[in-house]
Amino acid sequence: MTRMTLAKALNAGLRAAMEKDDKVLLMGEDVGRLGGVFRITDGLQKDFGEDRVLDSPLAESGIIGTAVGMAMRGYRPVCEIQFDGFVYPAYDQIVSQVAKMHFRTRGMVTMPLVIRIPYGGGIGAVEHHSESPEAQFAHTPGLKVVTCSNPVDGYFMIQQAIASDDPVIFLEPKRQYHADKVEVNEGAEMSDIAPLFTSTVARPGSDLTLLAYGPMVKTCLKVAEAAALEGRSIEVIDLRSLSPLDLGPAEESIRRTGRAVVAHEAHRNLGMGAEIAARLAESCFYSLEAPVLRVGSYDTPYPPSRIEEDYLPDLDRILDAVDRTFEF
Numbered sequence: 001m002t003r004m005t006l007a008k009a010l011n012a013g014l015r016a017a018m019e020k021d022d023k024v025l026l027m028g029e030d031v032g033r034l035g036g037v038f039r040i041t042d043g044l045q046k047d048f049g050e051d052r053v054l055d056s057p058l059a060e061s062g063i064i065g066t067a068v069g070m071a072m073r074g075y076r077p078v079c080e081i082q083f084d085g086f087v088y089p090a091y092d093q094i095v096s097q098v099a100k101m102h103f104r105t106r107g108m109v110t111m112p113l114v115i116r117i118p119y120g121g122g123i124g125a126v127e128h129h130s131e132s133p134e135a136q137f138a139h140t141p142g143l144k145v146v147t148c149s150n151p152v153d154g155y156f157m158i159q160q161a162i163a164s165d166d167p168v169i170f171l172e173p174k175r176q177y178h179a180d181k182v183e184v185n186e187g188a189e190m191s192d193i194a195p196l197f198t199s200t201v202a203r204p205g206s207d208l209t210l211l212a213y214g215p216m217v218k219t220c221l222k223v224a225e226a227a228a229l230e231g232r233s234i235e236v237i238d239l240r241s242l243s244p245l246d247l248g249p250a251e252e253s254i255r256r257t258g259r260a261v262v263a264h265e266a267h268r269n270l271g272m273g274a275e276i277a278a279r280l281a282e283s284c285f286y287s288l289e290a291p292v293l294r295v296g297s298y299d300t301p302y303p304p305s306r307i308e309e310d311y312l313p314d315l316d317r318i319l320d321a322v323d324r325t326f327e328f
Contacts (some may be wrong), residue, residue, distance in 0.1 A: 001002045001181070001183045001184065001185050001322060002184055003181045003183055004011030004151045004155070004181060004182070004184045004186075005151060005178050005180065005181050006119070006148070006150065006151045006154045006173075006176045006177050006178075006179070006180075007039060007040055007150070007178055007180070007258050008046070008151070009151035009184055010154045010155070010156040010158055011039070011040055011041065011042055011043070011187065012155055013150045013154060013157075013158035013159050014026065014040070014078065014158060014162075015047075016077045016155075016159055017078075017158065017162040017163070017183060018044065018048055018052065018230060019132040019305070021076060021162075022052075022138040023074060023075045023076050023101070024052070024075075024076045024077075024078065024162055025052050025053075025054065025070065025075055025076070025077045025226065026041055026044060026052065026053045026054065026076065026078050027053075027054040027056050027063060027066070027067065027077060027078070027080070028041075028054075028056055028063060028079055028080030028082065028116075029056055029058055029063075029080070029082050030055060030082070031044075031045070031053060031055060031056075031080050032045035032050065032053045032054065033045060033055065034054040034254065036080060036082075037082055037083075038115070038118060038174060038177050038191055038207075040080070040172075040177075041053060041080065041307045044141065044240075045105060045274075048281070048290075048297075055294070055324070058271050059089075060081060060087060060088075060089040060090035060319075061089050061090045061092065061093050063079050063081075063090065064079060064090040064093035064097075064098065064115065065093050065097070067079050067113050067115075068093065068097050068098060068101065068113065071110070071111050071112055071167075072101070072109055072111075073281040075174055075198065076113070076114075076162055077113055077114070078114045078116060078162060078226060079113070079114070079116065079172070079209075080116045081115060081116065081117045081328065082118070083109070083125075083128060083277055084117055084118060084119040084120070084128075084129070084130070084131040084132070084133055085127060085128030085129060085130075085131045085230075085302075087115075087117055087129060087133060088231065090115075091136075094115065094137070094140075094151070094169075095140050095143075095276075096141070097229075098111055098113060098115075098142075098143065098167045099140050099141065099167065100142055101130065102142065102166070107164070110163075110165040110166075111166065112162075112164065112165045112166070112167075113136045113167045113168075114158075114162055114164075114168045114170050115167070115169050115170065116135055116158075116172060117133075117169065117171050117172065117281045118172050118174040118177075119131065119133065119134070119147075119171045119172065119173065119174065119214070119266060119301065120132055120173050120174060120175060120214060120215040120262045120265050121175065121215075121308050121311075121312055122174075122175035122215065122308065122312060123174055123175050124308070125305060126302070126304065126305055127302040129291065130302045130305075130308065131264075131302055132264070132266035132297070134147065134169075134171055134242055134266060134272060135263075135266060135271050135272050135275075137169045137243070137268065138242045138243040138272065138275075139243075139279045142167070142287045143167055143168075143169055143243060143245070144161075144164065144166050144167065144168045144169065144170070144197065144243055145168075145169045145241070145242040145243040146161060146168060146196060146197070146240060146241045146242065147170075147171035147172070147173065147174065147213050147214040147242065147272070148173070148240070149173065149202075149212075149213065149214055149215070149217035149238055149240070149245065150176070150180070150182060151180070151181070151184055152182060152185075153238075153240065153294070154172070155184050155186065156188075157196060157240070158169070159190070160190070160193075160195075160196035161196060164192050164196065168322075170179060171214060171242075172213035173214040175215050176192045176214075176215060176218065179218075180218075194240075196241065197241040197244050197246060198240065198246045198248075198274070199237055199239045199241065199242060199246040199247070199248070199249050199250065200237070200238050200240060200247055200249065200308050201235065201236070201237060201238075201253070202220075202221060202236040202237065202238040203221055203224050203234070203235065203236040204225060204235055205207045205233040205234040205235030205236070205253075206233045206256060206257060206316075207232045207233045207257055207259070208227075208232065208233075208235070208255045208259040208260065208322055208325060208326075209233050209234075209236065209237060209254050209259065209260040210223065210236045210237070210260075210261050210263065210318070210322070211223065211234050211236075211237045211239060211244065211250055211260065211261070211276060212236065212237070212238065212239065212263045212264065212317060213238060213239040213240060213263055213264065213272075214264075216263045216264055216265060216313065217236065217238045218320065219263070219313070219314065219315060220236050220318065221236055222261055222315055223236075223315055223318045223319055223322065224236050225317060226315060228320065229321060232322070232326075234322070235253045235256075235257060237249055237250045237253060239276075239299060242272055243308055245275070245276070245279070247276070247279055247283070248307070250276075250280065251276075251280065251284055254280060254284045254287055254288065255284060255287045258287055258288060258290075259275075259288070259290050259319045259325045259326070260275045260284075260293075260325075261292070261294075261295060261318065261322055261325060262278055262295070263275060263294075263295040263296070263298070263313055263318050264295075264296050264313070265297055265312055265313065266296055267296055267297055267298070267299045267300075268294055268295075268296030268297070268298075268299060269292070269299045270328050271294070271296050273294035273295075273296055274294065275293055276292070277291075277292040277293075278284045280292050283320075289325075289328060290324075290325040290327075290328035291325075291328070293304045293321045293324060293325055294321075295313045295317055295318050295321045296313060297311055297312055297313060298311055
C-alpha cells in the first residue's frame, strides 16, 4: 500500500501500463522532459525513452490524428490534452475518426486509444482551462467516456482504459490532482477491482440518492455529512462511467430512498444530469416520491476566476436541492 495523490496515482498507473505492454505510448504537449503541466507523466520519458513518451507540437488535431494512425498499426497511444478547453481543435479527429473507425471498417480495425483530459474548475484558472466538455463526448456514439474521483480509481481506471480495445475519453478532475492522499494497493488483482464501465456506491444512505462524478463526488460526500447532522441519510453514487452509463446501483438505491438529485460541474442545460434524470424517471417512476432534481453550473461561459466559486455548484446549492425534494 502506498499513500498517493490522484496525480501520483495516475503517474503510477501509466507506468504500470507501460511496463506491462511495450505498445503503450504517451504523447502530448510537454509530457516528456517537463512531465506534463500537472506532472502526471513526470519521469516517464526518462525511464521509457523518447520513442515511448513523445513531446508533440502545439497541435491538438495533429496529436489525435497521429494517434489514430498508431492505433491502426497496433499501438496503444495515450494522448494528453493539456487543458479541457484546448480539446476543440482535435474535436473533428475525435468525432469523425476516433469514434467511427471501428464501425467504418465493420470491426476490422480497433481503436485502442486513450485521450486524457484534465477538466473542471476550482484552480483559479480562466476559460479554456476550467471547462467540463463531458456531455459533448458522451453524446458521440463510438466513444467511451469515464472519469475518476479519487487516487484509487485513478490508478486502476487508467490501466483499464489503456487495456480497452475501444477509444476512451479519460477525464481527470484537475482540482483533485494534488488535493488528497489515500492508500492505494498497487498489488491488487485487476479481477478484484470494479470494472471500468460501472458506477459505485461512495457512501451508503437511506433517505435520498445523490449522483455525481469526477470533481463533484468529494463535494457530494460533504453534502452527505452535512445532511447527516440534520438527521438525513444520503447515499452517494459515483457514476465513474458517463458512456456507457451504469445506472444499476442508482436505480437500486432510488427504489429504497424514493428521491434523487444529480450534481455536476458542467452547464445544467442539456448536461449529463438531463439524460440521467430522464432515464431514472423512466426506470424508477413508481418508486420516486419527487422529481429528480439537477444541480449544475450556470449556463454561461466559464467566468473570471475571482467568481468561479459562485459559478460552480457547492455544498449549499446541492443541499438546497436536497431540501426541495423533501417538499414534494
